[in-house]
Amino acid sequence: MARITVVNLASVDLNLFVVLRAVLDEGSATKAAARLNVTQSAVSNALARLRILLDDPLVVRTGRGLAPTPRALAIAPRLSAALSALEELTSDLAAFDLATTRRTWTMAFAELYGPTLLPGLYQRMQATAPESSLRVITLDRMAATNAMELGDLDLYLGIAAAIPAAWRSEPAFTDGIVGIVRAGHPLAHRDFSLEDYLSIPHAHVRVTPERGGEVDDALARIGRTRRVVVTAPHYSSAVPVVESSDCATAIPRRLAKHYARTRGVEIFEIPLTLPGYDIRLHWHARVDADPGVAALRSMVHDVVATR
Known part of the structure; x- marks a missing residue:
């Protein structure tokens, strides 16, 4: 019976798979090293670690260079798709352009904040993100649908009686x-x-x-x-x-x-x-690095400061 190897990704350097894709594409450790702008010994070391990790030689030397093993051939398409998805994810974040984004942001806040926030926020959106839009949901809907945890809410403005561990927050303004x-x-x-x-x-x-x-x-x-x-x-x-x-x-x-x-x-x-009381902006930790949410937070702070 074939032995099944289960890999714990938490302990794996994902750069090893980047090296493997380059080696499989180029059929040469030298060409892979040049493509990745690393030394040939770094490529060889990465292959050695992957052979242990995946319990397979992955490539063997032939007269024409490095040829993939059957297991390497089997994983090559999935490897390419997975790495492409990761690259697309990071490139989408890096390519965020406030001036051209068509993003629809979602906020939640009590009815009383609408008159002092929405007019100024709309004006800033028109000036800096004219193709974007904003959807506001009630606090009841936020709670009933678990919107923050499910990723259906970008920002909550208000007073949280208890801030969940997965939330992040920052002061918006104080009031009396x-x-x-x-x-x-x-x-x-x-x-x-x-x-x-x-x-x-x-x-x-x-x-x-x-x-x-x-x-x-x-x-x-x-x-x-x-x-x-x-x-x-x-x-x-x-x-x-x-x-x-x-x-x-x-x-x-x-x-x-x-x-x-x-x-x-x-x-x-x-x-x-x-x-008096402190009003804060709250968001989920998963969007800490989201430039769109950061832009919305910045616009809210601008409105609050102006008002």
Whole structure:
């Protein structure tokens, strides 16, 4: 019965197979060495190691040079295909051109980051990668489909309660919480005292079970409460309520600045000690060397810095 040799690739120098392909193509150790720009002794050493590894002579000397053994002939097509695939993989990465790529990037982030991120990100894509496109998925879809682990997601912008070992991350920006009221509100253009703050109705945004309770937690610590008349899952729903009433709402500072520029609202400082938080970019370790993901991260950082 023929002996089956199982090779552990983790312990193998893949350059040995590059040498073998050159020897099989050239039929000569001298020509293979010239093609690879190495010495003939380096080729001979590589062949010696491969003979032990594959338990076969691989090539034998004849009057016309080095002739492949039957086993070498059998593996030659697969060897060529495998090495070509590896070369194509690395050449694709090296050849990435932001100006001509037609790549569709996929990001995930909470709804509240859309107004402050997407317009600027679109402008940068048009300026630097005009043939590319962007797809945004919800956090629910990211979690339900395991998108990061399966390679269906390039970047996640947000706060990860626990960062998996296979994820990488870097800071994007820090943010805090402020209040907004409508332009012309009776308390606009003044410093809010705690009594002022508690005297008006509130539109409350509960983003997730873990996020959105900062104001009420701070009030509970001093034995006070506020009157919440509307609770919504998104800031885009709460802001029109504020804009058309005497309600106030607590909102991330960056988003508040956006609405102060684009809607009829004004910002005020909430008279409580509230936590800040760090927003990070997250990606999977498998795309650490992906120039496309690196380019998208760079564009996001540019937008964040500009805003």
